[in-house]
Amino acid sequence: MKRPAILMLLFGLLWATVLVSLTLGRFPITLTELYDVMLQLLLDREVMAEERFSTLKNILFDIRLPRIMAAVLTGAALSVAGTSFQSMFINPLVSPGLLGVLAGASFGAALGMVAARTWLAVEAGAFIFGLAAVIVAMTIARFFRGDRLLILILGGIISASLFTSLLSLIKYLADPYDQLPAIVFWLMGGFSMVDGKTVLFVALPMLVGIAVLLALSSTLNVLSMGEEEARSLGINVGVMRTTIILSATLISSLTVSLGGIVGWVGLVIPHVGRMLVGPDNRVLLPVAGMLGATYLLGVDDLSRLLFRVEIPIGILTSLLGIPFFMLVLKNARKGWS
Amino acid sequence: MDLIDAAHLHFRYAGTPVLQDVSLNIHAGEIVSLLGPNGCGKTTLLKILLGILRPQRGKVRLHGKEVAAMSPRELAGCMAYVPQTHRIGFAYRVLDVVLMGRTPHKSLFSDYSRQDVEIALHCLERLSIADLSDRPYNEISGGERQLTLIARALAQGARILIMDEPASGLDYGNQIRLLTRISDLAQDGYTFIKSTHAPDHALWIAKRVVIMKGGTVIADGKPQDVINGDAISRLYSTRVGVVSVGDTLRMCVPHAMLNGARRTAAQL
Numbered sequence: 001m002k003r004p005a006i007l008m009l010l011f012g013l014l015w016a017t018v019l020v021s022l023t024l025g026r027f028p029i030t031l032t033e034l035y036d037v038m039l040q041l042l043l044d045r046e047v048m049a050e051e052r053f054s055t056l057k058n059i060l061f062d063i064r065l066p067r068i069m070a071a072v073l074t075g076a077a078l079s080v081a082g083t084s085f086q087s088m089f090i091n092p093l094v095s096p097g098l099l100g101v102l103a104g105a106s107f108g109a110a111l112g113m114v115a116a117r118t119w120l121a122v123e124a125g126a127f128i129f130g131l132a133a134v135i136v137a138m139t140i141a142r143f144f145r146g147d148r149l150l151i152l153i154l155g156g157i158i159s160a161s162l163f164t165s166l167l168s169l170i171k172y173l174a175d176p177y178d179q180l181p182a183i184v185f186w187l188m189g190g191f192s193m194v195d196g197k198t199v200l201f202v203a204l205p206m207l208v209g210i211a212v213l214l215a216l217s218s219t220l221n222v223l224s225m226g227e228e229e230a231r232s233l234g235i236n237v238g239v240m241r242t243t244i245i246l247s248a249t250l251i252s253s254l255t256v257s258l259g260g261i262v263g264w265v266g267l268v269i270p271h272v273g274r275m276l277v278g279p280d281n282r283v284l285l286p287v288a289g290m291l292g293a294t295y296l297l298g299v300d301d302l303s304r305l306l307f308r309v310e311i312p313i314g315i316l317t318s319l320l321g322i323p324f325f326m327l328v329l330k331n332a333r334k335g336w337s
Numbered sequence: 338m339d340l341i342d343a344a345h346l347h348f349r350y351a352g353t354p355v356l357q358d359v360s361l362n363i364h365a366g367e368i369v370s371l372l373g374p375n376g377c378g379k380t381t382l383l384k385i386l387l388g389i390l391r392p393q394r395g396k397v398r399l400h401g402k403e404v405a406a407m408s409p410r411e412l413a414g415c416m417a418y419v420p421q422t423h424r425i426g427f428a429y430r431v432l433d434v435v436l437m438g439r440t441p442h443k444s445l446f447s448d449y450s451r452q453d454v455e456i457a458l459h460c461l462e463r464l465s466i467a468d469l470s471d472r473p474y475n476e477i478s479g480g481e482r483q484l485t486l487i488a489r490a491l492a493q494g495a496r497i498l499i500m501d502e503p504a505s506g507l508d509y510g511n512q513i514r515l516l517t518r519i520s521d522l523a524q525d526g527y528t529f530i531k532s533t534h535a536p537d538h539a540l541w542i543a544k545r546v547v548i549m550k551g552g553t554v555i556a557d558g559k560p561q562d563v564i565n566g567d568a569i570s571r572l573y574s575t576r577v578g579v580v581s582v583g584d585t586l587r588m589c590v591p592h593a594m595l596n597g598a599r600r601t602a603a604q605l
Contacts, residue, residue, distance in 0.1 A: 087427065090426040090427075091426070092426075092427075215445075215446040216445070216446065217448075218436075218437075218440070218443075218448060218449065219440075219445065221429065221433065221437060222437050222440055224425070224426055224427055225425060225426075225437065228384070228387075228389050228418065228420070229418060229420060231387075231388075231389055231409050232387055232388075232389065232409075232412075232413060232416070232417065232418035233413055233418075233437055233438065233440045233441065233493065234409050234410040234412070234413030234414070234440050234441030234493075235409060235440060236408070236409050236410075237409075274427075278428070278429075278430070278473075279427035279428055279429055280429060280430070280433050282448060
């Protein structure tokens with residue numbers, strides 16, 4: 001299939017999933033009603049009674065839309081970050097958490113819960129310590145000689161263990177009746193707590209980070225040829241790697257601010273993208289972004305609707321991701337080998 | 338003015354000296370073959386010329402300008418690196434690999450232009466491999482991969498091509514075809530600096546041979562002056578003679594492979 005065609009197709013699929021997701025929920029709303037509300041809202045045309053309109057508007061735009069946006073942003077961000085890392089580290093088995101961002105963000109969120117007890121503190125803690133963990137990894141890497149990428153991965157392993165230990169410490173110290181369950185629940189991932197204001201606040205830096213990575217897609221191709229070739233092709237390897245790591249870290253840590261730890265998306269979706277369009281990042285990155293957004297939105301719908309009690313989305317993405325990944329690996333020899 | 342002027346290069350890796358006082362001047366249009374046993378410092382010298390490694394002492398000047406002071410982008414416009422034929426982590430199409438050569442000519446955040454694509458296709462045509470443009474790079478043969486990497490170097494617009502053992506891993510026919518290509522491109526004014534394990538390749542196409550041993554240059558000159566039985570025998574610690582075939586071609590003959598194995602170089 002022609003590459004622009006598949007981009008258009010995925011874009012359409014994403015929008016369709018968004019519209020369908022708006023109608024799904026405990027309070028059923030049909031697509032026609034959704035259309036009517038949009039008419040009334042945008043064109044000020046009286047289609048339904050004011051009371052019904054405000055109920056529907058409240059459900060659609062205050063409850064469902066923020067959650068949908070959070071899922072879309074998180075899916076896109078994790079997939080784009082994962083794809084970028086896989087290209088930059090020339091390794092199809094790495095995920096956005098490679099340099100410790102998720103471990104750091106988990107610790108930050110838990111710290112926020114125990115120390116300040118406000119959602120703002122949780123969100124800010126996740127973001128700040130996600131960034132901090134990666135900076136720790138990069139700083140550790142500076143002290144060692146050798147293959148830069150390998151040393152960076154080593155730094156990431158050290159940093160991730162450091163913040164995982166600190167997280168355990170917080171869990172140990174937390175009040176076991178109130179705080180500990182909240183921490184554990186948060187770490188399972190989920191969008192039930194998101195509100196419109198946070199989503200809007202986080203959306204801008206997330207979109208900027210995604211845009212930077214998309215704009216650097218041809219540079220990512222060159223970087224995946226290895227350090228020496230990239231340099232001889234005119235790339236300032238150190239500066240570009242730092243830019244890519246910081247952009248990916250920014251968007252990954254913001255996903256933790258929105259919905260806790262959502263695993264597997266950033267590892268699996270890039271592979272699905274590569275199976276569809278091949279490894280060229282100029283096409284793969286936008287494809288992975290849209291696939292990830294659609295996928296996570298679909299999984300979030302499942303987590304809302306599957307059972308009477310909502311299932312944390314991180315559990316679902318792992319349960320779905322594992323067999324999916326095995327299937328993909330079996331068929332995905334052509335994208336990388 | 339010399340195209341490349343490398344003066345008194347010293348390089349140590351983790352305390353071990355790799356290059357000691359290496360100097361080299363290269364003129365436009367030359368094919369320079371670096372010859373020497375494993376570990377003699379050929380690859381290190383190439384990487385210093387490319388600006389990938391920095392010598393602890395000594396300077397490399399390109400068009401009179403110091404390489405250490407040039408940005409990667411500026412260097413890439415003058416000099417291209419053609420690595421040994423390799424497999425890559427992700428199976429890009431041949432055309433996409435050649436397009437990477439246009440990296441120094443586009444702005445950082447933009448995609449390649451239509452003109453870049455035309456240049457890349459033109460470079461593939463120039464090496465007669467345009468029909469490969471849509472094939473995955475990892476699925477074509479070693480010889481085709483090497484040609485693809487040369488096409489990328491041409492697309493880069495560089496006039497100097499630095500090649501690390503370009504013929505290694507290629508079958509005999511592809512080696513000959515590759516050397517013919519290099520020879521043709523040198524006629525068009527491209528300059529080649531390549532390391533090689535095969536003294537024959539140097540005899541066939543090089544206009545200049547630089548022999549290295551133990552991190553120093555031990556001979557530098559025209560192939561007919563530098564490559565003789567004694568020099569090659571000493572270099573590789575095995576007895577080798579050089580024979581003439583016809584008027585122009587000279588080839589190495591290892592004594593150990595001769596019938597009777599007792600003939601001397603003089604008898605040849």
